[in-house]
Amino acid sequence: MIFALIVIPVLGLFFGVHRYLWCRLVRDTTTPGSRPRRAGTAAAFVLPVLTLAALLAGRAGAPFPLQRALAWPGYLWLALVLYLTLALLAGEAVRAAGLRLLRTREPAEPTPPPPATRAPAREDLAPSPASSPSPCPSPSPSPTLLPAGTPALPPTAPPPRRLFLSRAVAAGASLAATAAVGYGTATTLAGPVVKRVTVPLAKLPRSAHGFRIAVVSDIHLGPILGRAHTRRVVETINRTNPDLVAIVGDLVDGSVADLAPAAEPLRGLRARHGAYFVTGNHEYYSGAGSWVDHVRELGIHPLENARTELPGFDLAGVNDVTGQTEQAGPDYDQALSGRDPSRAVVLMAHQPVTIHDTVRFGVDLQLSGHTHGGQMWPFTYIAAATNPTVAGLERYGDTQLYVTRGAGAWGPPVRLGAPPDVTVVELASLRA
Template identity: 40%
Template structure:
């Protein structure tokens, strides 16, 4: 299959950002902090290798999967988080130095009308560069250390109550445990999954719903880790809808594998949850972006998913992305949508960017009789770092 143009554009932009960022880090951490040719040459090589690891790790994993390549990919993910915060802290330190210089010039203006700054010696310039680099490295270490602990620490449990139109009185108080964006892969493996399953079972939900981006790899690579889902226990079972990362990992293969694990996969279809006396419809759709990811035959099809259902019945929609809640789910009369995808930004200050891009970035949203919950995700993607956006397990209580 041909590589989509949008993927080539994304990869090209990513490469430019990575190269530019590592050139800046080389300048601030090596060129400005020492005049030794060996020191600068070492820095250039180090920054070159680390930058290349960010660009090449994923293609190399796809071309030659192995234990060594997996370790290489893990290292590149860690470096991505460190590099992001190094850049931010170096920018902050540089800005502070610029501001301090401007203030000093303003104060000197009355006695120095020409505004000529006193020359700065090479030794002092080098000292300031080293001090700034030291501050940036210390700050980065503290931030990424805490963020890594938070990423691997047990997710917080957020509980929310939602009034669901049409829900039978007999089902008042039924609970859904939502997991989303676990991203089983090189860094999230069986031990993480076993602990997650145990914590999910402890919540004693009536059903478990996984709203996409479960995996980042093939069934052959990650089947053992994902098989922990067999141990999920709930009254009405476990349900799953695809996320965009399932299409990168083999959506059809994972559909079959999850079905063998006892997980009900909802791909543009609905099922009845409950019994003959009282029930509601659980609707699941494929990811919103599937067609744009090179899978035109598959993708979000809410019309197919709700075909044949009684519109007066209570309903819950599982859709990986919050996109389409107002335009699709509400118009179809679906009372509650459970989504993920955004990670809540995962890392400050990217949390601010996600809030600006996504109208519904994380948490509960209500409009009239309709509700949407967007999970920050239970795992992480990319850097194993969570800053100001902790992972979560969501327990939703449905009210009649």
């Protein structure tokens, strides 16, 4: 019941938006019966179905080659829908102003002669189908009512000036949306940039001053981002010459069977004290147990509610909160109990929302991801409303939280307003 209450409105909005796009991009810019009108109408049916197929293929267990074939056009169209809709909504003001200007310049239409006087037939009293409400009302004037028995006139194109206005708004919106999605896709495929941040820790000894942790999250290997993407991430990390690599969840979107070749370059990570991994929510959609085992085979150390001692501080990790559905959620007692409280502790936890539990356990620094920094504007505002920190370093009591924007992308391979990153967190001792 709850599923239906969520899915039905979402699907209604999804197809309603496509109806609006068809009105503004196809109906208002083409003549009835023309080849462009038929092609645009066909695309208005095919593209949303393709997007839904891309979203559902993985969950339905479709063969991985089919998932890859559907993912690129399906997810890129989803991003285009977002920015086309925003651009067209902004263009409505231009459209309205243009129509007002045209009305002042167009000559008045001649008044039609009055119809012959006769008793109205019963069928004449029925409401016309054209008078029913429509999600995108026609820009052309209402047709003149003709006496009964008069042959219906063929549909006509809108006046040339109105057609030009509609085409200009549609072309501008399409150009802006395509440029935004193209730039966002290029940003994603170029790989993460390196950010550097210094975090002072009161308990950190002088001997550990300058310890560098390369923090990476949300790589999201899947039908779109594959082996080449992993190689770019690994090369970026290795160029920073870190002391330790912290992979804080959402490594994959798919099974080990499908994505093991894509994850293989992780074997090449180089750090003086090794690489560590904690699960994210997407691992639990992809077989977390199998991925933990596979990550270990790649030479990376999983921290499943566990802790290890490093020179100068403790490194701990907790499972993602999504693991609670498999009785494998975060266990702070298991990860942190019995440790020396005089030592600094750095905690790897995928989601920033766990920061309040982290504060209660006296953690000095939490490293997280999950938010993607919002990934695509205007989702940055939604990410800010649902997470304590979207990106960057903030303090909560005596605990500091650092959130990376992640190195990949979920869904559309598009990053706009939130470029991907690998962050080198340099620990600083107050005693240095």
